[in-house]
Amino acid sequence: MQFSKSLIIKAAMVIFLGLYLVWIYNSDNAKDLSMDQIASSMENIATVTEMQKRDKGDLQRYYSIMDTDTEGFFFYKDVSPMSVNEILILKAGSKDEASSLLEAAESHLESQENVFGAYGTDQMALLSEASVESRGNYVWYMCGPDAGAWHDAFTSMI
Amino acid sequence: MVFSSIFFIFCFLPVFMLVYYLVPGRGRDIVLFIGSLIFYAWGEPVYVILMLFSALFNYYMGMEIYDCPEESIKINLIFTVVVNVFILCFFKYFGFLLDTVSGITGLSIGHPELSLPIGISFYTFKNLSYILDVHREKIEPQRNFLTFCVYSTMFPHMAAGPIVRYADIEKQLARRPVSIAKFGVGAEYFIKGLAKKVILADNLAVIFGAISSSSHNAVLTAWIGIFAYTMEIYFDFSGYSDMAIGLGKMLGFDFQKNFDYPYISETITEFWRRWHMSLGSWFRDYIYIPLGGNRVSMPKHIRNILVVWALTGLWHGASWNFVLWGVYYGLLLLLEKFVLSDLLQKAPAAVRKAYTMFAVMIGWVFFSQTSFGAIAKYLGTMFGPAASGFADSATFYYFRTGIVLFVICVISCRPFLQDRFRRLMKRNMSLAIAIDAALFAVSIAYMVYNSYSPFLYAKF
Known part of the structure; x- marks a missing residue:
C-alpha cells in the first residue's frame, strides 16, 4: 500500500511536469532566428524602410540599452522629432534579460507619452496603440500607423 | 527583478524588510517565501510554477530516499537526479543539442527558442546537493514543506548564487536571530x-x-x-x-x-x-x-x-x-x-x-x-x-x-x-x-x- 501511494505521487509529479513543459513549449517560445534573418524580412516592408535605420548609439540614447546587453537589435525610427513612428526589435540572451529589456521599452513608451501628452493628439493616439511586448527572448516596441502590420509580420516569423 | 534596480532598492526591499522584521518567529518564513515568489514572479510569472515544482519534487523525494526500504534507495536517487537534470537540460541544452546534431549531420533541424528560467542552474544544483546529502545521510530530510521552500526558493541567492547548501544553513532555517548589528x-x-x-x-x-x-x-x-x-x-x-x-x-x-x-x-x-x-x-x-x-x-x-x-x-x-x-x-x-x-x-x-x-x-x-x-x-x-x-x-x-x-x-x-x-x-x-x-x-x-x-x- 505504502509502495503504491508513493508510486502514484511520483507518477503524478512526472505527469504534471510533462504537461507543464508541453504548455511552456507551446505558449512561450519563439523560433531562434538571427537578427539578419529578421532584418531582411522586416526590411521588405516599405513603411519600415521609409524611416531611418538607427545604430547602437541611438539605442542607448532612446532606450538606455547598451547593444552589448542584447544578442542583436533591429531599429528604425522616423527622422522627424515630431513623429512617434518607430520599430525596435531586441533579441535577449535569456528570459530574465528579455524582461529587463521589456522594462526599458515600456519606460520609453512612458517617456514618449510624457513628451507628447500635453499637445500631440495624433501622436498620443498612435502611442496608445503601440505594441510593447515580449515573446521568448524577443522584445519589441512598434508604434506608427502600420504598427499592426509590422506586429503581424514579425510575430508570424517567430 | 535585479538587485541593482531602483525598484528593488527603494520599493521591494524596504517594504519586504519592514514586514519581515515586524512579523515574529516562524512567521518570517512565510514572509520570506512569499517575498521570494514575488521577487521571482516579477520577471517571469510562468516559471514560478517550475521553481515551486522543483521545491515540491525535491522535498518529497528527500523524504522518500531517506524513508524507503534499502533496495529502493538507489532507484529513487537515480529517478530524482534524472528528473532534475532533465528539467535543466530541457530549458538550457535543448536548442544546443539540436544545433550540434544539425551541425554534425548537415540536417537543418529548426527549433523554437525556449527562454531560460532565471537561476535554474543555481536552484537545480542547490536542490541536487540537498538530495545527494540526504542520500549520504549527511543531513536528515526537511519534513516541513514551508521550511524547505524557504531554502529552495530564497530570493537573495536565487538568480546568481552562491549555491548555498542545505547542510550549511540547516540550523539557521530553524532559528536565525536578527539584530541591528x-x-x-x-x-x-x-x-x-x-x-x-x-x-x-x-x-x-x-x-x-x-x-x-x-x-x-x-x-x-x-x-x-x-x-x-x-x-x-x-x-x-x-x-x-x-x-x-x-x-x-x-x-x-x-x-x-x-x-x-x-x-x-x-x-x-x-x-x-x-x-x-x-x-x-x-x-x-x-x-x-x-x-x-x-x-x-x-x-x-x-x-x-x-x-x-x-x-x-x-x-x-x-x-x-x-x-x-x-x-x-x-x-x-x-x-x-x-x-x-x-x-x-x-x-x-x-x-x-x-x-x-x-x-x-x-x-x-x-x-x-x-x-x-x-x-x-x-x-x-x-x-x-x-x-x-x-x-x-x-x-x-x-x-x-x-x-x-x-x-x-x-x-x-x-x-x-x-x-x-x-x-x-x-x-x-x-x-x-x-x-x-x-x-x-x-x-x-x-x-x-x-x-x-x-x-x-x-x-x-
Whole structure:
C-alpha cells in the first residue's frame, strides 16, 4: 500500500511536469532566428524602410540599452522629432534579460507619452496603440500607423 | 527583478524588510517565501510554477530516499537526479543539442527558442546537493514543506548564487536571530556589492563592449579590452555575491563567501579555490570525488579532471565556447599538477602571479567570445596576426579614458582596501558609515543614469 501511494505521487509529479513543459513549449517560445534573418524580412516592408535605420548609439540614447546587453537589435525610427513612428526589435540572451529589456521599452513608451501628452493628439493616439511586448527572448516596441502590420509580420516569423 | 534596480532598492526591499522584521518567529518564513515568489514572479510569472515544482519534487523525494526500504534507495536517487537534470537540460541544452546534431549531420533541424528560467542552474544544483546529502545521510530530510521552500526558493541567492547548501544553513532555517548589528553588516556587504556592480563592472562593460564590437583592433587595444572584461566579470559576479550575502545577513542568515580575492592567486589551482567557490566545491563533492578524485590510476585521474571541467564549462552555458573554456582550465590544472608544480614553486611570487593572470585573461577570451571564429580572431588580435597594428589612436583613447577605472579596479580586487576599511570601522565607525553612504549615493546616481544593467551570471 505504502509502495503504491508513493508510486502514484511520483507518477503524478512526472505527469504534471510533462504537461507543464508541453504548455511552456507551446505558449512561450519563439523560433531562434538571427537578427539578419529578421532584418531582411522586416526590411521588405516599405513603411519600415521609409524611416531611418538607427545604430547602437541611438539605442542607448532612446532606450538606455547598451547593444552589448542584447544578442542583436533591429531599429528604425522616423527622422522627424515630431513623429512617434518607430520599430525596435531586441533579441535577449535569456528570459530574465528579455524582461529587463521589456522594462526599458515600456519606460520609453512612458517617456514618449510624457513628451507628447500635453499637445500631440495624433501622436498620443498612435502611442496608445503601440505594441510593447515580449515573446521568448524577443522584445519589441512598434508604434506608427502600420504598427499592426509590422506586429503581424514579425510575430508570424517567430 | 535585479538587485541593482531602483525598484528593488527603494520599493521591494524596504517594504519586504519592514514586514519581515515586524512579523515574529516562524512567521518570517512565510514572509520570506512569499517575498521570494514575488521577487521571482516579477520577471517571469510562468516559471514560478517550475521553481515551486522543483521545491515540491525535491522535498518529497528527500523524504522518500531517506524513508524507503534499502533496495529502493538507489532507484529513487537515480529517478530524482534524472528528473532534475532533465528539467535543466530541457530549458538550457535543448536548442544546443539540436544545433550540434544539425551541425554534425548537415540536417537543418529548426527549433523554437525556449527562454531560460532565471537561476535554474543555481536552484537545480542547490536542490541536487540537498538530495545527494540526504542520500549520504549527511543531513536528515526537511519534513516541513514551508521550511524547505524557504531554502529552495530564497530570493537573495536565487538568480546568481552562491549555491548555498542545505547542510550549511540547516540550523539557521530553524532559528536565525536578527539584530541591528547584523543588519548593518549585511547593509555594508550589499552597498559594497552594489558599488562593485554599478560603479566598476558596468563602466568596464562599456569599454569591453566597444572594443569587442570593433572589427579591427590593435594589439594593445585587445589587451585593454580583455583586461576590462577580466575586471568586469569579477566585479559583476562578486558584486552580486556580496549583495546576496548582505541580504542573507539582513534576514539572519550567514552564507559562505563565494569569492576570496581570486586575482591575487599565484597558480590556477589557487585561482579556482578562490573563484566561484560554491560551484567549485559543488563539482568537487558531487562529481569529482564520486568519480574517484585523485585516488585512482593516473589515466582515470586525468579523465576525472577533464570531465569535471568540461561539465563546469557546460554549466555556464549551452555553447561550445564554454566547454572549451572548461577544458582549457582542466588542461591547465593537469599541467600544474604533473609538469609545472616544481617550476612554479621555485619561481618568484611576481612571476607566479603574472603567469596566473595571463592564463586567466586568455581564459576570459574563450568565455566572452561565443563562437570559435570570434575566439580565434580576438586571440589573433591579442598576439598580432589579426591586429591592425601594435597601438593606434583608439588604444590611447581607451587607455586615457579607462586608466583611473583600471587603477581603482586593481586596488579593489586585492584585500588591501577591505582590510583598511575594517580597521577604520573599528577606529572611527562614523567615518566608515559616511564612506558607505557616499558609495551608496554614487551607485544610485549611476543606476539612475544607466537604467538597464543585468548581471552577467544571471544568464547561467
